[in-house]
Amino acid sequence: MMSARILTLIRKELLAVWRDKRSRMVLIVPPLVQLFIFAFAATQEVRNVTLGVLDQDRTRQSRELLARFEGSPTFTHLLRLEDESEIATVVDGREALAVLHIGPDFSERLLAGKSARVQMILDGRRSNAALIVQSYVGEIVANFNAEWSAARGLEAPPTVLVARAWFNPNLFSQWAIVPGLVAILTLLVGLVVTTLSVAREREFGTFEQLLVTPLTPVQIMAGKTAPALLIGMVEGTVILIAAIWAFDIPFTSSLALFYLALFVYLSAVIGIGLFISALVQTQQQAILGTFLFMVPAILLSGFATPIENMPEWLQIATQANPVRHFLVLVRGLFLKDMGWNLAVESLWPLALIAALTLPAAAWLFRHRLY
Amino acid sequence: MMRRLRALIRKEFLQVVRDPSSIAIAFVMPVVLLLLFGYGVSLDATNVRLGVVVERATPDTQSLLDAFSNSRYFRVDVARHRADLEYGLVAGQYKGIVVVPADLNVRALQGQTAPIQVIVDGSDPNTGALVKGYVQGVWQTWLAHEAMVRGRPLTAPVTLETRVWYNPEVASRNFLVPGLVAIIMTLIGTLLTALVVAREWERGTMEALMSTPATVVELLAGKLIPYFVLGLGSMALSVAMATMLFEVPLRGSLLALTGVSAVFLAAALSMGLFISTIARNQFVAGQVALIAAFLPAFILSGFVFEISSMPTVVQWITYLVPARYFVACLQTLFLTGTVGAVLWPNILGMVAIATVFLGLTARRTRKRLD
Numbered sequence: 001m002m003s004a005r006i007l008t009l010i011r012k013e014l015l016a017v018w019r020d021k022r023s024r025m026v027l028i029v030p031p032l033v034q035l036f037i038f039a040f041a042a043t044q045e046v047r048n049v050t051l052g053v054l055d056q057d058r059t060r061q062s063r064e065l066l067a068r069f070e071g072s073p074t075f076t077h078l079l080r081l082e083d084e085s086e087i088a089t090v091v092d093g094r095e096a097l098a099v100l101h102i103g104p105d106f107s108e109r110l111l112a113g114k115s116a117r118v119q120m121i122l123d124g125r126r127s128n129a130a131l132i133v134q135s136y137v138g139e140i141v142a143n144f145n146a147e148w149s150a151a152r153g154l155e156a157p158p159t160v161l162v163a164r165a166w167f168n169p170n171l172f173s174q175w176a177i178v179p180g181l182v183a184i185l186t187l188l189v190g191l192v193v194t195t196l197s198v199a200r201e202r203e204f205g206t207f208e209q210l211l212v213t214p215l216t217p218v219q220i221m222a223g224k225t226a227p228a229l230l231i232g233m234v235e236g237t238v239i240l241i242a243a244i245w246a247f248d249i250p251f252t253s254s255l256a257l258f259y260l261a262l263f264v265y266l267s268a269v270i271g272i273g274l275f276i277s278a279l280v281q282t283q284q285q286a287i288l289g290t291f292l293f294m295v296p297a298i299l300l301s302g303f304a305t306p307i308e309n310m311p312e313w314l315q316i317a318t319q320a321n322p323v324r325h326f327l328v329l330v331r332g333l334f335l336k337d338m339g340w341n342l343a344v345e346s347l348w349p350l351a352l353i354a355a356l357t358l359p360a361a362a363w364l365f366r367h368r369l370y
Numbered sequence: 371m372m373r374r375l376r377a378l379i380r381k382e383f384l385q386v387v388r389d390p391s392s393i394a395i396a397f398v399m400p401v402v403l404l405l406l407f408g409y410g411v412s413l414d415a416t417n418v419r420l421g422v423v424v425e426r427a428t429p430d431t432q433s434l435l436d437a438f439s440n441s442r443y444f445r446v447d448v449a450r451h452r453a454d455l456e457y458g459l460v461a462g463q464y465k466g467i468v469v470v471p472a473d474l475n476v477r478a479l480q481g482q483t484a485p486i487q488v489i490v491d492g493s494d495p496n497t498g499a500l501v502k503g504y505v506q507g508v509w510q511t512w513l514a515h516e517a518m519v520r521g522r523p524l525t526a527p528v529t530l531e532t533r534v535w536y537n538p539e540v541a542s543r544n545f546l547v548p549g550l551v552a553i554i555m556t557l558i559g560t561l562l563t564a565l566v567v568a569r570e571w572e573r574g575t576m577e578a579l580m581s582t583p584a585t586v587v588e589l590l591a592g593k594l595i596p597y598f599v600l601g602l603g604s605m606a607l608s609v610a611m612a613t614m615l616f617e618v619p620l621r622g623s624l625l626a627l628t629g630v631s632a633v634f635l636a637a638a639l640s641m642g643l644f645i646s647t648i649a650r651n652q653f654v655a656g657q658v659a660l661i662a663a664f665l666p667a668f669i670l671s672g673f674v675f676e677i678s679s680m681p682t683v684v685q686w687i688t689y690l691v692p693a694r695y696f697v698a699c700l701q702t703l704f705l706t707g708t709v710g711a712v713l714w715p716n717i718l719g720m721v722a723i724a725t726v727f728l729g730l731t732a733r734r735t736r737k738r739l740d
Binding site: 023027030037038040041042044045047050065092093097110113114117118119123124125126127128131132134135137138141144145148160161163164166167168170171172173175176196200283284285286292296302305306308309311314318328331332335336338342345 | 526532572
């Protein structure tokens, strides 16, 4: 009888979300659209860069060096400059991300066996892209040097460095971003569905009606949790399928572990959502509360910028952020063939967050309502 | 007519003052978010944890190890066997491992090559690429130093001399903070207005407003002007924090900054107004504001992810995101100065967005109830 009540309540909650055409649209279409747009947009590789080139040497040697840039996929546009004064114009106006300046004595010094200097000017307004471009240019110059030395029988570099990347040999951004989107998009849905369904009932006064039914606060909470959990699980599955089939991202670990992690993560997220709903009175406050939690949760999760770069105190604070732990899990499950022993290290903080927020929300409900 | 408008503005202002949540959006949110993100969002990978495997300790391996330990980029852990560190790489404890071979010795500097292996964690491609570059840098400096000590300085045929303009020390904070201001203003601008009209519809007070002699233009202006003033206030607060607390230089003119901010606010507020006009309930308006404002501002604005690297279709979509224009303007105004060539096209873009959204909103807000 008790479970029948909960089932009825869950049905009612699902209907409440589903019946309204606008909220139905909002739950289905945007996450999918976002998945595809963001998966392609959120790339930290740098491509299609316009490179300004000022060649004051104009010899075979300088052209040989420049030809190496023309062939690279990074620099699709080479902007020829005629005069030193043009450098400032193209960089200031964001026409070129970088300018390569070959001085008039380039070939002379190169042929004389002295070091020939090439200047590169980077746009510091986009320092991250600039740094990446710098390393590309450095590689091209190093290759040029190696071949130049080899062709002339000069001393080769004494030791070599062999670099490899594990888990993602070509360092594709998408391989990290798409699993990350599982965390972000399910967070969005889980949080919004819980918080707003409670807040709306409060504002309309239907929450009181729920309270006068024989349902206990715990049962009411279970009814509010189930739809978000269900929708979140479905959405997680859709992204998982898209990641594997549409984006060709390897999924190296076990599906059972993925669903366990998703379940624990959603419980933590919903716990936080219910906690916010227990605190607020109106929908506006609920939306504000969700924003105030969600925006830092995403920006400080390690999704776009690494946690290690944060100051120590903030790194400790991010332990309370479920997105952080789940990101480690999804990226590990997709790319690193993460096993149970490692997964547990990120699972227990999530379980702890859920175990703290859910009862706290139940307590708050009881004490603010009765 | 002016009197009617003034009365509407006064009504809206009173509503703002009486509901602390709008004030919280405008003044508490920028402070909290800028503090969190200013410290938390950073791409400067310093103190990266690096594992170094030294198979046999010799003076040469020790000197290379010292080179890594003394670098400001790395915190080094040493192990004898690579298996000890490989687990740490899977666990995400290390971002990279360097394997120094047992036979690295003086002989290595006499033309024989002993490969040094670098393995980076590809599950975080951006950091992986940076770590690879840093290791390469440390290794090259070490080589040059060793060669110098042995009296056989290396001369590379071509040396690259890099200058990063506007941000010589390549502090990511200098370009991230202006971007964060743009994101925070998008959030505030859209949220402030997204909820107000939706709330009036939901509570039925929109009908009351429509039965007054006020025209549609007056109604919209009455909604926009108070939030515009509030938005400018929070912009001033954000700029003050960026320059004073985070010490980001402000090289452009204040007049240009004010102008650009005003145009951006007009675009963001009218987008919010449009959202709330079509959504008509706060649940949907809140969701749409989140989906249409925050996430695109974060991912599609060029704030961390380079727009030129995105696929062409996604690049077109970025033209619909007001934050895109604002990020470009703010980065230029803060770091470079008042560069007309950058500002004017971006201002035009924002004016176009504001006009389109205002026009659409006015059309949808015919005085009818449907």
